[in-house]
Amino acid sequence: MQAFDYKYQQLEPVKSFKRVPGPEMYVPGHRTCAGCGPALNYRLVAKAAGKDTIFIGPTGCMYVANASYLCTPYAVSWIHAQITNGGAVASGIEAAFKIAMRKGRHAGPFPNIIVMAGDGGTVDIGLQAMSAMMYRNHKVLFICYDNESYANTGVQTSPMTPYGAATTFTPPGKEIPEGKTLFPKNAPQLVIGGHPAVKYVATTTIAHPLDLMNKVRKALSQPGPTFLHMLCPCPKGWLFDEKMTREMARLAVETGMWSMYEWENGTYKYTNVPKKYKPVGEYMKHQGRFAHLKPEHIAKMQAFVDEKIKQVQRPIPVAAAVPGKQ
Ligand SMILES: Cc1ncc(C[n+]2csc(CCOP(=O)(O)OP(=O)(O)O)c2C)c(N)n1
Numbered sequence: 267m268q269a270f271d272y273k274y275q276q277l278e279p280v281k282s283f284k285r286v287p288g289p290e291m292y293v294p295g296h297r298t299c300a301g302c303g304p305a306l307n308y309r310l311v312a313k314a315a316g317k318d319t320i321f322i323g324p325t326g327c328m329y330v331a332n333a334s335y336l337c338t339p340y341a342v343s344w345i346h347a348q349i350t351n352g353g354a355v356a357s358g359i360e361a362a363f364k365i366a367m368r369k370g371r372h373a374g375p376f377p378n379i380i381v382m383a384g385d386g387g388t389v390d391i392g393l394q395a396m397s398a399m400m401y402r403n404h405k406v407l408f409i410c411y412d413n414e415s416y417a418n419t420g421v422q423t424s425p426m427t428p429y430g431a432a433t434t435f436t437p438p439g440k441e442i443p444e445g446k447t448l449f450p451k452n453a454p455q456l457v458i459g460g461h462p463a464v465k466y467v468a469t470t471t472i473a474h475p476l477d478l479m480n481k482v483r484k485a486l487s488q489p490g491p492t493f494l495h496m497l498c499p500c501p502k503g504w505l506f507d508e509k510m511t512r513e514m515a516r517l518a519v520e521t522g523m524w525s526m527y528e529w530e531n532g533t534y535k536y537t538n539v540p541k542k543y544k545p546v547g548e549y550m551k552h553q554g555r556f557a558h559l560k561p562e563h564i565a566k567m568q569a570f571v572d573e574k575i576k577q578v579q580r581p582i583p584v585a586a587a588v589p590g591k592q
Pocket residue numbers: 304325326327328349350383384385386387388413415416417418419424
């Protein structure tokens with residue numbers, strides 16, 4: 267039997283800044299903090315995706331600060347999901363569009379369906395719904411906009427909060443001088459390692475807008491589930507000068523705190539690899555959340571990052587889940 271043609275959109279790469287699509291799909295009318303990394307990220311993602319797009323917004327800053335008093339910045343369809351169930355809501359929307367198209371009730375194109383979830387809504391409280399969506403092979407792009415905390419409820423620690431960061435739940439003190447003692451989860455590896463249906467996984471930051479937009483477009487052009495992990499500095503939670511949002515993301519890459527890569531068909535491709543990495547202190551010194559750290563804590567962070575850098579030179583030995591019958 268011939269497979270049904272769902273008319274999935276194929277989005278060509280944007281070759282230069284001059285060719286970035288003009289129309290804005292995330293417009294003024296929100297109440298995020300000045301210098302908010304996740305808000306800039308939303309703007310870039312929405313621009314890259316274009317008008318035939320539906321966003322699912324699990325609870326978090328990008329729901330609450332974007333949807334207050336019936337005023338929103340979305341020029342495309344958007345639906346709120348609970349922080350726990352972004353993946354489930356997206357699965358239902360995707361399945362409904364497939365049925366509507368098979369029954370001739372929607373001519374196409376198939377919409378870009380994007381979950382825009384915070385780190386809590388992705389790898390912690392939203393993990394099971396995200397994982398189930400990936401496992402069931404829904405054609406959805408799941409984005410983790412990573413501001414490294416549960417920011418919306420007052421900057422509590424999440425599994426993506428770095429070692430040594432002060433948050434409201436990891437205050438440094440006499441007993442625990444470094445604040446947070448745990449190192450973060452590895453979000454893209456969770457997705458790659460556990461989900462046979464996943465087609466494409468990549469990382470990027472808001473300091474690399476063309477890279478970011480092209481990864482969005484590539485992910486949306488795949489026939490199944492995809493995942494993007496995006497570093498989005500948060501001036502309120504990380505305590506840095508709001509003018510330095512872009513600079514924070516750039517320094518994260520230059521120090522090795524963040525690596526830029528794509529995973530496709532089992533192969534890793536690293537980009538923006540510095541010829542010589544800067545010490546992690548160059549990144550941490552701008553952020554009040556690390557201000558209490560002593561040299562031994564910074565050395566511990568450097569050792570962690572040095573190990574990560576080895577993986578960039580020798581790609582991570584986590585096998586992708588073996589593709590089964592989908
Ligand atoms: C089931 C449930 N538990 C807790 C909350 C409270 N809550 C609302 S937003 C939020 C923080 C979300 O963090 P994240 O997903 O990282 O997004 P961010 O706020 O950082 O953008 C929390 C804990 C909730 N809305 N629902």
